[in-house]
Amino acid sequence: MKIDTALLDQVTAIAEEAGRAIMTIYARDFGVEEKADKSPLTEADQAAHNLISDRLAPILGGIPILSEEDVEGFCGADDAGRYWLVDPLDGTKEFIKKNGEFTVNIALIEKGRPRLGVVHAPDLARTYIGWPGEGAWRIDADGAHSITVAEDRDGPWRVVGSRSHASPKMTDWLAELGESEMVPMGSSLKLCLVAEGAADVYPRLGPTSLWDTGAAQAVVEGAGGKVLDPRGETLDYSRTDKVLNPHFLAHGRRLTHWPALGE
Template identity: 50%
Template sequence: MTSFDLTPELAEKVKQIAVQAGKKIMEIYDKDFTIYDKSDSSPLTDADLAAHHHIVDGLKAISPLPILSEESADIPWSTRKTWVRYWLVDPLDGTKEFIKKNGEFTVNIALIEYGVPTFGVVHAPAIDKTYVGQEDVGAYSEVNGTQSPIKAKKHTVGETWKIVGSRSHQSSEINKILDALGGENELVAMGSSLKLCLVASGEAHMYPRVGPTCEWDTGAAHAVAIAAGAKVTVLDVENPMDADASPLRYNQKDSVLNPYFLVSC
Protein backbone atom coordinates (compact mmCIF):
# COMPACT_ATOMS: atom_id res chain seq x y z
CA MET A 1 0.00 0.00 0.00
CA THR A 2 1.34 3.40 -0.99
CA SER A 3 1.69 5.89 1.84
CA PHE A 4 0.28 9.24 0.79
CA ASP A 5 -0.76 12.49 2.47
CA LEU A 6 -2.66 15.12 0.52
CA THR A 7 -1.40 18.27 2.22
CA PRO A 8 -2.85 21.73 1.44
CA GLU A 9 0.35 22.49 -0.45
CA LEU A 10 0.02 19.39 -2.60
CA ALA A 11 -3.68 20.04 -3.23
CA GLU A 12 -2.77 23.52 -4.47
CA LYS A 13 -0.14 22.06 -6.82
CA VAL A 14 -2.72 19.67 -8.29
CA LYS A 15 -5.12 22.57 -8.84
CA GLN A 16 -2.41 24.51 -10.62
CA ILE A 17 -1.65 21.52 -12.85
CA ALA A 18 -5.31 21.53 -13.91
CA VAL A 19 -5.29 25.28 -14.51
CA GLN A 20 -2.11 25.08 -16.59
CA ALA A 21 -3.60 22.21 -18.61
CA GLY A 22 -6.57 24.47 -19.24
CA LYS A 23 -4.27 27.14 -20.64
CA LYS A 24 -2.82 24.61 -23.07
CA ILE A 25 -6.35 23.74 -24.15
CA MET A 26 -7.22 27.40 -24.70
CA GLU A 27 -4.15 27.86 -26.91
CA ILE A 28 -5.85 25.45 -29.32
CA TYR A 29 -9.47 26.42 -28.68
CA ASP A 30 -9.52 29.53 -30.89
CA LYS A 31 -7.56 27.89 -33.68
CA ASP A 32 -8.42 25.31 -36.31
CA PHE A 33 -7.71 21.97 -34.66
CA THR A 34 -7.33 18.40 -35.79
CA ILE A 35 -10.05 15.89 -34.95
CA TYR A 36 -9.00 12.24 -34.80
CA ASP A 37 -11.16 9.16 -34.43
CA LYS A 38 -10.76 7.03 -31.31
CA SER A 39 -11.76 3.37 -31.29
CA ASP A 40 -15.22 4.31 -29.98
CA SER A 41 -15.64 6.89 -32.77
CA SER A 42 -15.72 9.82 -30.36
CA PRO A 43 -13.67 12.89 -31.29
CA LEU A 44 -10.19 13.39 -29.93
CA THR A 45 -8.50 16.72 -30.46
CA ASP A 46 -5.00 18.06 -30.15
CA ALA A 47 -6.19 19.75 -26.96
CA ASP A 48 -6.97 16.40 -25.27
CA LEU A 49 -3.45 15.22 -25.91
CA ALA A 50 -1.74 18.45 -24.86
CA ALA A 51 -3.67 18.51 -21.57
CA HIS A 52 -3.12 14.81 -20.96
CA HIS A 53 0.66 15.02 -21.27
CA HIS A 54 0.86 18.11 -19.08
CA ILE A 55 -1.25 16.55 -16.32
CA VAL A 56 0.49 13.18 -16.33
CA ASP A 57 3.94 14.77 -16.28
CA GLY A 58 2.89 17.17 -13.54
CA LEU A 59 1.37 14.50 -11.29
CA LYS A 60 4.36 12.21 -11.71
CA ALA A 61 6.62 15.05 -10.57
CA ILE A 62 4.77 15.56 -7.26
CA SER A 63 3.28 12.18 -6.40
CA PRO A 64 4.19 8.47 -6.41
CA LEU A 65 0.62 7.34 -7.15
CA PRO A 66 -0.45 5.60 -10.36
CA ILE A 67 -2.51 7.53 -12.90
CA LEU A 68 -5.51 6.47 -14.96
CA SER A 69 -6.33 8.96 -17.71
CA GLU A 70 -8.89 8.73 -20.49
CA GLU A 71 -6.08 9.12 -22.99
CA SER A 72 -4.04 6.26 -21.46
CA ALA A 73 -6.82 3.95 -20.38
CA ASP A 74 -5.33 0.66 -21.58
CA ILE A 75 -4.01 -0.32 -18.14
CA PRO A 76 -5.14 -3.92 -17.52
CA TRP A 77 -7.55 -4.79 -14.71
CA SER A 78 -4.94 -7.15 -13.28
CA THR A 79 -2.86 -4.05 -12.52
CA ARG A 80 -5.63 -1.60 -11.62
CA LYS A 81 -7.29 -3.89 -9.10
CA THR A 82 -4.18 -3.66 -6.90
CA TRP A 83 -4.52 0.11 -6.60
CA VAL A 84 -5.86 1.52 -3.33
CA ARG A 85 -5.00 5.13 -4.23
CA TYR A 86 -4.58 6.63 -7.66
CA TRP A 87 -5.17 9.74 -9.75
CA LEU A 88 -8.15 9.61 -12.10
CA VAL A 89 -7.88 12.10 -14.96
CA ASP A 90 -10.02 13.38 -17.79
CA PRO A 91 -7.82 15.95 -19.51
CA LEU A 92 -10.73 17.36 -21.52
CA ASP A 93 -14.23 16.37 -20.49
CA GLY A 94 -16.83 17.58 -22.95
CA THR A 95 -14.84 17.18 -26.15
CA LYS A 96 -18.04 17.61 -28.16
CA GLU A 97 -18.71 20.87 -26.32
CA PHE A 98 -15.15 21.95 -27.13
CA ILE A 99 -15.70 21.24 -30.82
CA LYS A 100 -19.00 23.16 -30.72
CA LYS A 101 -17.09 26.02 -29.03
CA ASN A 102 -19.74 26.61 -26.37
CA GLY A 103 -17.23 26.75 -23.49
CA GLU A 104 -18.78 23.94 -21.45
CA PHE A 105 -15.74 21.69 -21.15
CA THR A 106 -13.47 20.93 -18.22
CA VAL A 107 -10.16 19.59 -17.00
CA ASN A 108 -10.69 16.96 -14.30
CA ILE A 109 -8.28 15.48 -11.74
CA ALA A 110 -9.49 13.26 -8.90
CA LEU A 111 -7.81 11.37 -6.10
CA ILE A 112 -9.48 8.00 -5.60
CA GLU A 113 -8.88 6.17 -2.32
CA TYR A 114 -10.37 2.73 -1.72
CA GLY A 115 -12.94 3.35 -4.45
CA VAL A 116 -14.01 6.76 -3.10
CA PRO A 117 -13.18 10.15 -4.71
CA THR A 118 -11.68 12.08 -1.79
CA PHE A 119 -10.30 15.08 -3.67
CA GLY A 120 -11.17 16.65 -6.98
CA VAL A 121 -10.38 19.62 -9.20
CA VAL A 122 -12.71 20.64 -12.02
CA HIS A 123 -11.37 23.53 -14.09
CA ALA A 124 -13.43 25.17 -16.84
CA PRO A 125 -10.81 27.14 -18.80
CA ALA A 126 -13.16 28.92 -21.22
CA ILE A 127 -14.99 30.60 -18.32
CA ASP A 128 -11.92 30.61 -16.05
CA LYS A 129 -13.76 28.93 -13.20
CA THR A 130 -12.43 26.20 -10.94
CA TYR A 131 -14.18 23.91 -8.47
CA VAL A 132 -12.20 22.15 -5.74
CA GLY A 133 -13.43 19.69 -3.13
CA GLN A 134 -11.72 17.59 -0.47
CA GLU A 135 -13.21 15.09 1.93
CA ASP A 136 -13.55 16.45 5.49
CA VAL A 137 -12.30 19.85 4.33
CA GLY A 138 -15.04 21.29 2.13
CA ALA A 139 -15.55 22.65 -1.36
CA TYR A 140 -15.15 25.99 -3.07
CA SER A 141 -15.32 27.65 -6.45
CA GLU A 142 -12.66 30.06 -7.64
CA VAL A 143 -13.07 32.87 -10.16
CA ASN A 144 -10.37 35.46 -10.87
CA GLY A 145 -8.41 34.28 -7.84
CA THR A 146 -11.33 34.71 -5.45
CA GLN A 147 -12.46 31.60 -3.60
CA SER A 148 -16.06 31.17 -2.44
CA PRO A 149 -17.28 28.22 -0.36
CA ILE A 150 -20.01 26.16 -2.02
CA LYS A 151 -22.70 23.97 -0.50
CA ALA A 152 -25.32 21.69 -1.99
CA LYS A 153 -28.92 22.78 -1.44
CA LYS A 154 -31.83 20.56 -0.43
CA HIS A 155 -35.14 20.92 -2.22
CA THR A 156 -37.90 22.44 -0.09
CA VAL A 157 -41.62 21.71 -0.33
CA GLY A 158 -43.32 23.87 -2.95
CA GLU A 159 -40.05 24.88 -4.58
CA THR A 160 -39.53 24.29 -8.30
CA TRP A 161 -37.17 21.39 -8.85
CA LYS A 162 -34.05 22.42 -10.77
CA ILE A 163 -32.84 19.33 -12.59
CA VAL A 164 -29.56 19.28 -14.47
CA GLY A 165 -29.57 17.61 -17.88
CA SER A 166 -26.95 16.92 -20.50
CA ARG A 167 -26.23 19.35 -23.31
CA SER A 168 -25.30 16.57 -25.76
CA HIS A 169 -27.03 13.47 -24.37
CA GLN A 170 -30.74 13.36 -23.56
CA SER A 171 -32.78 10.29 -22.66
CA SER A 172 -36.52 9.64 -22.66
CA GLU A 173 -36.05 7.99 -19.25
CA ILE A 174 -35.53 11.41 -17.70
CA ASN A 175 -39.30 11.86 -17.88
CA LYS A 176 -39.83 8.94 -15.47
CA ILE A 177 -37.66 10.69 -12.92
CA LEU A 178 -39.38 14.03 -13.36
CA ASP A 179 -42.76 12.35 -12.91
CA ALA A 180 -41.55 10.66 -9.71
CA LEU A 181 -40.56 14.02 -8.23
CA GLY A 182 -43.94 15.65 -8.75
CA GLY A 183 -44.53 19.39 -8.72
CA GLU A 184 -42.96 21.97 -11.00
CA ASN A 185 -39.55 21.34 -12.47
CA GLU A 186 -37.03 23.18 -14.57
CA LEU A 187 -34.48 21.34 -16.69
CA VAL A 188 -31.10 23.09 -16.77
CA ALA A 189 -28.92 22.00 -19.71
CA MET A 190 -25.16 21.85 -19.20
CA GLY A 191 -22.19 20.04 -20.69
CA SER A 192 -19.34 18.01 -19.17
CA SER A 193 -18.68 17.52 -15.45
CA LEU A 194 -20.06 21.00 -14.76
CA LYS A 195 -23.42 19.26 -14.31
CA LEU A 196 -22.33 17.72 -11.02
CA CYS A 197 -20.83 21.03 -9.95
CA LEU A 198 -24.19 22.78 -10.36
CA VAL A 199 -25.62 20.49 -7.69
CA ALA A 200 -22.52 20.91 -5.53
CA SER A 201 -22.85 24.69 -5.65
CA GLY A 202 -26.57 24.71 -4.84
CA GLU A 203 -27.55 26.01 -8.30
CA ALA A 204 -29.57 22.85 -8.96
CA HIS A 205 -31.19 20.24 -6.75
CA MET A 206 -30.48 17.09 -8.69
CA TYR A 207 -28.62 15.56 -11.62
CA PRO A 208 -29.91 12.16 -12.76
CA ARG A 209 -27.60 10.54 -15.27
CA VAL A 210 -29.34 7.96 -17.43
CA GLY A 211 -26.76 7.81 -20.18
CA PRO A 212 -23.30 6.29 -20.54
CA THR A 213 -20.34 7.77 -18.65
CA CYS A 214 -16.89 6.52 -17.74
CA GLU A 215 -15.24 6.84 -14.36
CA TRP A 216 -12.90 9.61 -15.47
CA ASP A 217 -15.94 11.65 -16.59
CA THR A 218 -17.25 11.87 -13.03
CA GLY A 219 -14.47 11.30 -10.48
CA ALA A 220 -13.31 14.88 -9.92
CA ALA A 221 -16.76 16.48 -9.84
CA HIS A 222 -18.00 13.60 -7.67
CA ALA A 223 -15.34 14.55 -5.10
CA VAL A 224 -16.46 18.19 -5.26
CA ALA A 225 -20.10 17.16 -4.80
CA ILE A 226 -19.34 15.00 -1.75
CA ALA A 227 -17.22 17.74 -0.17
CA ALA A 228 -20.09 20.19 -0.73
CA GLY A 229 -22.57 17.95 1.06
CA ALA A 230 -24.18 16.19 -1.89
CA LYS A 231 -24.29 12.46 -2.53
CA VAL A 232 -23.78 10.44 -5.69
CA THR A 233 -25.64 7.14 -5.74
CA VAL A 234 -26.43 4.36 -8.19
CA LEU A 235 -29.75 5.19 -9.86
CA ASP A 236 -32.73 2.92 -10.31
CA VAL A 237 -34.85 4.76 -12.87
CA GLU A 238 -38.01 3.03 -11.62
CA ASN A 239 -37.28 4.14 -8.04
CA PRO A 240 -35.15 7.30 -8.37
CA MET A 241 -35.71 8.48 -4.81
CA ASP A 242 -34.46 5.26 -3.20
CA ALA A 243 -33.01 6.33 0.16
CA ASP A 244 -30.97 3.14 0.38
CA ALA A 245 -29.26 3.48 -2.99
CA SER A 246 -25.60 2.46 -3.01
CA PRO A 247 -22.87 5.10 -3.36
CA LEU A 248 -21.17 5.25 -6.75
CA ARG A 249 -17.71 3.70 -6.43
CA TYR A 250 -14.60 3.50 -8.60
CA ASN A 251 -12.16 0.86 -9.78
CA GLN A 252 -14.32 -2.03 -8.58
CA LYS A 253 -14.38 -3.98 -11.85
CA ASP A 254 -12.68 -4.47 -15.19
CA SER A 255 -15.00 -2.07 -17.02
CA VAL A 256 -14.60 1.66 -16.39
CA LEU A 257 -18.22 2.35 -17.36
CA ASN A 258 -20.39 3.84 -14.63
CA PRO A 259 -23.91 2.64 -13.90
CA TYR A 260 -26.69 5.22 -14.08
CA PHE A 261 -26.32 7.55 -11.11
CA LEU A 262 -28.02 10.37 -9.24
CA VAL A 263 -26.42 13.47 -7.74
CA SER A 264 -28.63 14.92 -5.03
CA CYS A 265 -28.57 16.50 -1.58
Protein backbone atom coordinates in the same frame (compact mmCIF):
# COMPACT_ATOMS: atom_id res chain seq x y z
CA MET B 1 -2.71 9.14 3.40
CA LYS B 2 -2.57 12.82 4.31
CA ILE B 3 -4.51 15.30 2.16
CA ASP B 4 -3.64 18.93 2.78
CA THR B 5 -4.08 22.33 1.18
CA ALA B 6 -0.63 22.14 -0.40
CA LEU B 7 -1.67 19.04 -2.36
CA LEU B 8 -4.95 20.68 -3.37
CA ASP B 9 -3.06 23.74 -4.59
CA GLN B 10 -0.61 21.56 -6.52
CA VAL B 11 -3.35 19.63 -8.32
CA THR B 12 -5.30 22.82 -9.00
CA ALA B 13 -2.24 24.41 -10.60
CA ILE B 14 -1.80 21.37 -12.85
CA ALA B 15 -5.45 21.48 -13.98
CA GLU B 16 -5.21 25.20 -14.71
CA GLU B 17 -1.96 24.74 -16.64
CA ALA B 18 -3.66 22.07 -18.74
CA GLY B 19 -6.53 24.51 -19.26
CA ARG B 20 -4.17 27.09 -20.69
CA ALA B 21 -2.78 24.51 -23.12
CA ILE B 22 -6.32 23.63 -24.17
CA MET B 23 -7.24 27.28 -24.72
CA THR B 24 -4.25 27.80 -27.00
CA ILE B 25 -5.69 25.16 -29.31
CA TYR B 26 -9.29 26.34 -28.78
CA ALA B 27 -8.33 29.77 -30.15
CA ARG B 28 -7.34 28.41 -33.55
CA ASP B 29 -8.50 25.84 -36.09
CA PHE B 30 -8.03 22.24 -34.99
CA GLY B 31 -8.75 18.82 -36.45
CA VAL B 32 -11.22 16.30 -35.04
CA GLU B 33 -10.64 12.55 -35.17
CA GLU B 34 -12.91 9.67 -34.19
CA LYS B 35 -12.03 7.06 -31.58
CA ALA B 36 -12.97 3.39 -31.87
CA ASP B 37 -16.10 4.06 -29.78
CA LYS B 38 -17.13 6.85 -32.20
CA SER B 39 -16.44 9.60 -29.65
CA PRO B 40 -14.51 12.64 -30.89
CA LEU B 41 -10.84 13.33 -30.20
CA THR B 42 -8.91 16.57 -30.73
CA GLU B 43 -5.28 17.53 -30.32
CA ALA B 44 -6.32 19.40 -27.18
CA ASP B 45 -7.31 16.10 -25.51
CA GLN B 46 -3.85 14.67 -26.14
CA ALA B 47 -1.95 17.86 -25.24
CA ALA B 48 -3.75 18.11 -21.90
CA HIS B 49 -3.20 14.40 -21.22
CA ASN B 50 0.54 14.67 -21.83
CA LEU B 51 0.92 17.73 -19.62
CA ILE B 52 -1.15 16.32 -16.73
CA SER B 53 0.59 12.95 -16.84
CA ASP B 54 4.01 14.60 -16.69
CA ARG B 55 3.05 16.87 -13.80
CA LEU B 56 1.28 14.20 -11.72
CA ALA B 57 3.95 11.54 -12.18
CA PRO B 58 6.24 12.60 -9.30
CA ILE B 59 3.50 13.50 -6.81
CA LEU B 60 2.81 11.14 -3.87
CA GLY B 61 5.67 8.92 -4.86
CA GLY B 62 4.46 8.32 -8.39
CA ILE B 63 1.12 6.56 -7.94
CA PRO B 64 -0.57 5.16 -11.10
CA ILE B 65 -2.58 7.37 -13.45
CA LEU B 66 -5.80 6.29 -15.18
CA SER B 67 -6.48 8.77 -17.98
CA GLU B 68 -9.16 8.59 -20.64
CA GLU B 69 -6.41 9.05 -23.22
CA ASP B 70 -4.24 6.16 -21.97
CA VAL B 71 -6.43 3.44 -20.49
CA GLU B 72 -4.11 0.72 -21.78
CA GLY B 73 -1.16 2.24 -19.92
CA PHE B 74 -2.86 1.98 -16.52
CA CYS B 75 -1.41 -0.79 -14.38
CA GLY B 76 -4.02 -0.70 -11.62
CA ALA B 77 -4.16 1.02 -8.25
CA ASP B 78 -1.13 0.84 -5.96
CA ASP B 79 -0.95 -1.35 -2.85
CA ALA B 80 -2.85 1.29 -0.87
CA GLY B 81 -5.66 1.38 -3.45
CA ARG B 82 -4.62 4.79 -4.76
CA TYR B 83 -4.55 6.17 -8.28
CA TRP B 84 -5.05 9.42 -10.14
CA LEU B 85 -8.21 9.53 -12.27
CA VAL B 86 -8.00 12.03 -15.13
CA ASP B 87 -10.18 13.30 -17.94
CA PRO B 88 -7.84 15.73 -19.72
CA LEU B 89 -10.71 17.30 -21.67
CA ASP B 90 -14.20 16.41 -20.50
CA GLY B 91 -16.88 17.64 -22.88
CA THR B 92 -14.98 17.31 -26.15
CA LYS B 93 -18.28 17.79 -28.01
CA GLU B 94 -18.75 21.10 -26.18
CA PHE B 95 -15.16 22.03 -27.03
CA ILE B 96 -15.84 21.37 -30.72
CA LYS B 97 -19.08 23.39 -30.56
CA LYS B 98 -17.12 26.17 -28.82
CA ASN B 99 -19.77 26.78 -26.16
CA GLY B 100 -17.25 26.89 -23.32
CA GLU B 101 -18.77 24.04 -21.27
CA PHE B 102 -15.75 21.74 -21.12
CA THR B 103 -13.46 20.91 -18.23
CA VAL B 104 -10.22 19.39 -17.01
CA ASN B 105 -10.92 16.73 -14.37
CA ILE B 106 -8.34 15.40 -11.91
CA ALA B 107 -9.25 13.19 -8.93
CA LEU B 108 -7.27 11.25 -6.37
CA ILE B 109 -8.94 7.91 -5.67
CA GLU B 110 -8.20 5.80 -2.60
CA LYS B 111 -9.93 2.46 -1.93
CA GLY B 112 -12.65 3.27 -4.42
CA ARG B 113 -13.53 6.73 -3.13
CA PRO B 114 -12.56 10.21 -4.38
CA ARG B 115 -10.32 11.82 -1.77
CA LEU B 116 -9.90 15.09 -3.65
CA GLY B 117 -11.06 16.47 -6.97
CA VAL B 118 -10.40 19.48 -9.19
CA VAL B 119 -12.69 20.49 -12.05
CA HIS B 120 -11.35 23.38 -14.10
CA ALA B 121 -13.42 25.10 -16.81
CA PRO B 122 -10.80 27.15 -18.70
CA ASP B 123 -13.09 29.06 -21.05
CA LEU B 124 -15.35 30.04 -18.15
CA ALA B 125 -12.35 30.96 -15.95
CA ARG B 126 -13.82 28.84 -13.17
CA THR B 127 -12.36 26.08 -10.99
CA TYR B 128 -14.09 23.80 -8.50
CA ILE B 129 -12.19 22.03 -5.75
CA GLY B 130 -13.59 19.23 -3.60
CA TRP B 131 -12.13 17.75 -0.42
CA PRO B 132 -14.73 15.29 0.97
CA GLY B 133 -15.13 15.71 4.70
CA GLU B 134 -13.49 19.13 4.65
CA GLY B 135 -15.28 21.33 2.11
CA ALA B 136 -15.63 22.49 -1.48
CA TRP B 137 -14.73 25.75 -3.18
CA ARG B 138 -15.27 27.64 -6.40
CA ILE B 139 -12.49 29.88 -7.71
CA ASP B 140 -13.39 32.59 -10.22
CA ALA B 141 -12.53 36.20 -11.01
CA ASP B 142 -13.78 37.25 -7.58
CA GLY B 143 -11.53 34.82 -5.72
CA ALA B 144 -12.20 31.60 -3.82
CA HIS B 145 -15.61 30.94 -2.29
CA SER B 146 -16.82 28.07 -0.13
CA ILE B 147 -19.78 26.29 -1.75
CA THR B 148 -22.54 24.07 -0.36
CA VAL B 149 -25.47 22.20 -1.85
CA ALA B 150 -29.05 23.53 -1.65
CA GLU B 151 -30.13 20.89 0.85
CA ASP B 152 -33.50 22.26 2.02
CA ARG B 153 -34.63 24.47 -0.86
CA ASP B 154 -38.37 24.62 -1.69
CA GLY B 155 -40.06 25.04 -5.07
CA PRO B 156 -39.81 23.14 -8.36
CA TRP B 157 -36.90 20.75 -8.70
CA ARG B 158 -34.02 22.23 -10.66
CA VAL B 159 -32.81 19.26 -12.67
CA VAL B 160 -29.51 19.61 -14.48
CA GLY B 161 -29.17 17.70 -17.75
CA SER B 162 -26.78 17.23 -20.62
CA ARG B 163 -26.70 19.36 -23.75
CA SER B 164 -25.16 16.50 -25.76
CA HIS B 165 -26.67 13.35 -24.26
CA ALA B 166 -30.44 13.84 -23.91
CA SER B 167 -32.13 10.60 -22.82
CA PRO B 168 -35.74 9.55 -23.55
CA LYS B 169 -35.76 7.82 -20.14
CA MET B 170 -35.62 11.23 -18.53
CA THR B 171 -39.26 12.06 -19.28
CA ASP B 172 -40.62 9.23 -17.11
CA TRP B 173 -38.11 9.96 -14.35
CA LEU B 174 -39.13 13.63 -14.23
CA ALA B 175 -42.82 12.77 -14.21
CA GLU B 176 -42.30 10.67 -11.08
CA LEU B 177 -40.13 13.35 -9.46
CA GLY B 178 -42.78 16.06 -9.70
CA GLU B 179 -42.75 19.72 -10.73
CA SER B 180 -39.36 20.53 -12.19
CA GLU B 181 -37.39 22.81 -14.48
CA MET B 182 -34.39 21.79 -16.58
CA VAL B 183 -30.96 23.39 -16.24
CA PRO B 184 -28.89 22.43 -19.32
CA MET B 185 -25.13 22.09 -18.97
CA GLY B 186 -22.27 20.15 -20.53
CA SER B 187 -19.41 18.05 -19.10
CA SER B 188 -18.75 17.52 -15.38
CA LEU B 189 -20.05 21.04 -14.76
CA LYS B 190 -23.44 19.38 -14.28
CA LEU B 191 -22.32 17.89 -10.98
CA CYS B 192 -20.63 21.15 -10.00
CA LEU B 193 -23.94 23.01 -10.40
CA VAL B 194 -25.40 20.64 -7.80
CA ALA B 195 -22.39 21.21 -5.55
CA GLU B 196 -22.74 25.00 -5.57
CA GLY B 197 -26.51 24.94 -5.08
CA ALA B 198 -27.39 26.17 -8.59
CA ALA B 199 -29.24 22.89 -9.26
CA ASP B 200 -30.93 20.39 -6.97
CA VAL B 201 -30.33 17.08 -8.69
CA TYR B 202 -28.58 15.49 -11.66
CA PRO B 203 -29.93 12.10 -12.74
CA ARG B 204 -27.66 10.35 -15.23
CA LEU B 205 -29.60 7.68 -17.11
CA GLY B 206 -27.03 7.05 -19.81
CA PRO B 207 -23.40 5.93 -20.10
CA THR B 208 -20.49 7.69 -18.43
CA SER B 209 -16.98 6.54 -17.52
CA LEU B 210 -15.06 6.73 -14.26
CA TRP B 211 -13.04 9.75 -15.40
CA ASP B 212 -16.21 11.68 -16.24
CA THR B 213 -17.35 11.75 -12.62
CA GLY B 214 -14.52 11.15 -10.12
CA ALA B 215 -13.30 14.72 -9.69
CA ALA B 216 -16.77 16.27 -9.70
CA GLN B 217 -18.01 13.66 -7.21
CA ALA B 218 -15.35 14.90 -4.80
CA VAL B 219 -16.71 18.43 -5.29
CA VAL B 220 -20.32 17.32 -4.66
CA GLU B 221 -19.36 15.35 -1.56
CA GLY B 222 -17.15 18.15 -0.26
CA ALA B 223 -20.14 20.50 -0.62
CA GLY B 224 -22.39 18.18 1.39
CA GLY B 225 -24.13 16.31 -1.44
CA LYS B 226 -24.17 12.70 -2.59
CA VAL B 227 -23.59 10.74 -5.78
CA LEU B 228 -25.49 7.46 -5.65
CA ASP B 229 -25.75 4.36 -7.84
CA PRO B 230 -29.08 2.57 -8.57
CA ARG B 231 -28.83 0.69 -5.25
CA GLY B 232 -28.59 3.96 -3.33
CA GLU B 233 -24.91 3.40 -2.53
CA THR B 234 -22.09 5.87 -3.10
CA LEU B 235 -20.72 5.68 -6.64
CA ASP B 236 -17.55 3.58 -6.41
CA TYR B 237 -14.25 3.57 -8.32
CA SER B 238 -12.71 0.26 -7.22
CA ARG B 239 -13.38 -1.67 -10.43
CA THR B 240 -10.91 -0.10 -12.83
CA ASP B 241 -11.21 -3.14 -15.11
CA LYS B 242 -14.74 -1.89 -15.82
CA VAL B 243 -14.49 1.80 -16.67
CA LEU B 244 -18.22 2.41 -17.32
CA ASN B 245 -20.31 3.78 -14.47
CA PRO B 246 -23.81 2.56 -13.69
CA HIS B 247 -26.63 5.08 -13.87
CA PHE B 248 -26.30 7.52 -10.99
CA LEU B 249 -27.94 10.38 -9.14
CA ALA B 250 -26.09 13.43 -7.84
CA HIS B 251 -28.13 15.48 -5.40
CA GLY B 252 -27.90 18.18 -2.81
CA ARG B 253 -31.56 18.76 -2.06
CA ARG B 254 -33.02 15.92 -0.03
CA LEU B 255 -35.89 13.59 -0.95
CA THR B 256 -37.11 10.57 1.04
CA HIS B 257 -37.63 8.39 -2.03
CA TRP B 258 -36.04 9.03 -5.41
CA PRO B 259 -37.51 7.71 -8.67
CA ALA B 260 -35.75 4.51 -9.77
CA LEU B 261 -32.70 4.98 -11.98
CA GLY B 262 -32.68 1.60 -13.70
CA GLU B 263 -29.38 -0.01 -14.68
